[in-house]
Amino acid sequence: MDVMMLLAETQSNPMHVCGLMLFEKPKGRPGVVNEIVEAYRAARPTPPFDCVPELSSTHTPRWLPGANYDPRYHVQHIAMPEGARYEDLLYLAGDLHETMLDRGRPLFRVWIIDQVPGGRFAVFAKMHHAIVDGVSAARRVNASLRATRHKGVPKPLFAVDVPVRKPRPPKALVKRLVGLGTNATSQYMALLGSLRKGLWNRIGLATQGSVPFAAHRGPMNEPVANARSVATLSLPLEAMRRVGRHYGATLNDVAMTVIDAGVHRYLAGQNQPFGHRLVAMCPVSLRETDDASGGTKVSAVFVRMGKPDADVAERLVQVTESMKAAKEDVRAMSRETALGYAAGMMAIAGLGSVTHADRVTRPSANLVISNIPGWDRPLYLNGAKLAGVYPVSAIAAGVGLNATVISCNGSMDFGFVGNGASLHDLPTLADHVARAWRDLEQATPRG
Known part of the structure; x- marks a missing residue:
């Protein structure tokens, strides 16, 4: 990767x-x-x-x-x-x-x-x-931060000492050799099936589960230019968890739902209403819990979001169901196969962007939504309290909108970055996401 x-x-x-x-x-x-x-x-x-x-x-x-x-x-x-x-x-x-x-x-x-x-x-x-x-x-x-207000500057993020992950105990040689052939065959078939699904979707034959290249073209899929538009937003973490528990949804499902609703409202306000379900590419971390080494270790699922006319509560149910189905595809793969799947999807999307084939075929997705694990305590830099952390991620080939969320000491912080040539004034998008959250919170019974 x-x-x-x-x-x-x-x-x-x-x-x-x-x-x-x-x-x-x-x-x-x-x-x-x-x-x-x-x-x-x-x-x-x-x-x-x-x-x-x-x-x-x-x-x-x-x-x-x-x-x-x-x-x-x-x-x-x-x-x-x-x-x-x-x-x-x-x-x-x-x-x-x-x-x-x-x-x-x-x-x-x-x-x-x-x-x-x-x-x-x-x-x-x-x-x-x-x-x-x-x-x-x-x-x-x-x-690179501290848990106390004490004066002093820890090593910056580019200079911290990254712990080396302890290797897993090796399996017995015989067991590894016996399982190698069977595992390689099953993982090859899983990868082949996922890549084939991506190609089918690219020509309009959509399927269930993770659905790459099943998206309808929208303003988010215009050719990417140099200009970037950026916005930020913070929402209350515990309230989002409460809403998720009521609907049997995860915190990530709630975040995806309000982003989905916010994007539809934003496009309608730009006189570009989107009459289809959005498809979100959602990176999935393949790191072990103690792995902080460099490099990129992610795969991805492609999730069909809520119906255009759904209210926020209905939308949450639809997003939750779609996310569960999409995750099943990745669970069927080994870590190495999942990495290969992500690389294959990136290669197909990149080739479409270079050859301009992505302008006549279906895009891989309409937006990227990523959730990064954060922290639940105050952090400080030289005595200055961290008030917010907002990821401003990369824009994928042919997908001109990225929304990344991270939890930070009682808040869910959203970072939005978009293709400035086609998506203007992303702070307005952030406002629509905030309103969608308020609507969802009000629609959720308390207790």
Whole structure:
């Protein structure tokens, strides 16, 4: 998957992921931001943040360590102008997201942004998807913060020491050899069936379960340009859990439902009503619980969302049922097969984008919705409390809208990024998602 992330990258569709972290400045500490900048610039990157990729036709792709690291290039210190609004920070985040990372340097950059409205500052981190996925990035963020208000700057996310996952005890050689042939055959058939389903859906023969290339074309599937639109939103975590319990749904089902409803309302408000069920591509982490190593270890399911005219309660039931059916397809695969499935889907979508075949066939999905495990306690950076963390992820080929959610100390934080050429004013989309949540909460009996 790491190689696919590099090969699929283009100037208009870069393959990096970003995170916007907001912090509340501690009182009586005017130098808190400068202290963080100095400490970050003094830190040295650890693998894979100290490497550059080498792609060659003569040998297998590899990472070259010891790359030239420039602290002032990789750690930038900027400030919002006087009178700036929060919306200006979102525009800045969109601008920073637009451009590709320089492959001649380590594949990350960090901006520490002072004078954010409300007595806050922000840290905007940009990392190539080939060296982190959402789960590993969140674990690095967690390791770079503290659970107390004490003064001091821990190692930044690009310099934290990642624990090496303990290998599983090896199976007896005879057992491994006996199971190898049977397992390889069954996994090959599972992968072949999933890829065949994707091709059938691409020509309109939709099936149940995970449904790649079954989406109807919408504004989210216009050709991706460089411009990006960014928005954020925070919703109450415990209230979302309560609603989920009432309907027998997961927290992720609730988040997907309000996003689904919000997108339909947003498109209707843009005079582009979408008369079909949206299809969401949902990444599925394949990491072990103690694996914080670099690289991308994800597969994906393709979920048919709620009916266009469904109310939010009906929509939640429909999304929950679709998600359960889609997950069954991935459960039938081994970890290695699931990775191959994701790579195959990415290759098909990427080929369609390069050849422009995606303009006449069905897109792989209408949007990407991802859920990253977060944390349920306060975290601090040099005494400054983390007030919100908003993933600003990559845009997949032919799918110009990404919504990623993460739990953060009692809140569910949403980060939205869209193709700025066709999806304008994503803060309005975030407002529609918030209203959809309020409608769902009001429709749910208490007790």
